[in-house]
Amino acid sequence: MVRGGSSSDGSVHLYHHERALMVGAYRLRRADVSSPTAFHSWREALIPSLREALGVSAAFPPPAPRWTVLDGREDDGVVRRLLHVEIAPSLVMPVYVLHRAGLSSPRRAVVALHGHGGGGKDAVAGVMDLPEVEGAVGRYRYDYGKALARRGYVVFCPDLRGFGRRRLFPGDDLLGSDCLALQGGAISQGRSLLGEWIHDLVLLARVIGEVPPAGPGGIGVCGFSGGGLAALFFGIFEEKVEAVVVSGYFHSFRDAAYRTNLCACNMLPRVWRWVEMGDLGALLAPRLFIVESGTEDPLNGPRGIADVYEQVEYTKAAYRLIGMEEKFHHVIFEGGHRWDGDGVYPLLMEWFPPEVS
Numbered sequence: 001m002v003r004g005g006s007s008s009d010g011s012v013h014l015y016h017h018e019r020a021l022m023v024g025a026y027r028l029r030r031a032d033v034s035s036p037t038a039f040h041s042w043r044e045a046l047i048p049s050l051r052e053a054l055g056v057s058a059a060f061p062p063p064a065p066r067w068t069v070l071d072g073r074e075d076d077g078v079v080r081r082l083l084h085v086e087i088a089p090s091l092v093m094p095v096y097v098l099h100r101a102g103l104s105s106p107r108r109a110v111v112a113l114h115g116h117g118g119g120g121k122d123a124v125a126g127v128m129d130l131p132e133v134e135g136a137v138g139r140y141r142y143d144y145g146k147a148l149a150r151r152g153y154v155v156f157c158p159d160l161r162g163f164g165r166r167r168l169f170p171g172d173d174l175l176g177s178d179c180l181a182l183q184g185g186a187i188s189q190g191r192s193l194l195g196e197w198i199h200d201l202v203l204l205a206r207v208i209g210e211v212p213p214a215g216p217g218g219i220g221v222c223g224f225s226g227g228g229l230a231a232l233f234f235g236i237f238e239e240k241v242e243a244v245v246v247s248g249y250f251h252s253f254r255d256a257a258y259r260t261n262l263c264a265c266n267m268l269p270r271v272w273r274w275v276e277m278g279d280l281g282a283l284l285a286p287r288l289f290i291v292e293s294g295t296e297d298p299l300n301g302p303r304g305i306a307d308v309y310e311q312v313e314y315t316k317a318a319y320r321l322i323g324m325e326e327k328f329h330h331v332i333f334e335g336g337h338r339w340d341g342d343g344v345y346p347l348l349m350e351w352f353p354p355e356v357s
Contacts, residue, residue, distance in 0.1 A: 054192045054198065061173055080125060085203060099153070100149060108355070112148060112157045114142070114157070123140075158201070224247040248290050253277060255303060289329050291312060
């Protein structure tokens, strides 16, 4: 089905049908930036509602899980180890842990999250054993996890549910995903695939400080495309997160997501009625938040980069209200749907340096 227009017989497509239903039900719980007190009250009321809507466990945060480091190797000056985190009995999340060779002192940790089309954690960690993964790295600059490790961070690159080594069936295409099947199963039980991802990432956060050379304390998270969606909500729900980078995923729900980004993992029960992307960004204040956008990214929707600017203004208003506007940055590059990083890395290293003070 072609979305966003009418067919030759004059029938209305999904976008127009759903947009009509949103009339009068749009940003019902938008960020209240009338005063710092009102903003705080809005934030404290919305986060539990989001948790309930996405089906994130009421037993939150969960206890620290069991974990095992299986093996390690050095590749071009970067040490890569495989970590297994037990997220449920007999169910593990594989995670690559990256850091510079010879690193001895504790360093800050960053969780680097993948989106679609990169083989899960492999592309982010720069593991290009398969030509398909190598192609994805070339198209999207997908190896930002390895790039962060080169800059001195300890980087954790997990496979989210439905991707990489967590496909539903062994032997499935590594670059594919099981979002539709997993989302359908989750929603039928009052949960969501995004909520499942957050559950796993919160468990990972409990482990990070115990895996050397990652130091104790706050962590960062970054993600491209669907990984940006996961990074945004991980930052909202996990208090240990001190820095968030979202690349290629800060467009509106109403005008962009309906037309361009219709993978099932983007469907968030009730959330699109309550808030826009910029309202979600406001929930991160006063923590460091960096948004990266390509001027020609088709996921920006029919209004292009103007759609992103609108969401950025919603978030910026919250940071301005509490006097922390310097902690919110919008990095724009000339190009399409990819991670760029050239403007992100200096900001991250300035505001969230890899050295543990």
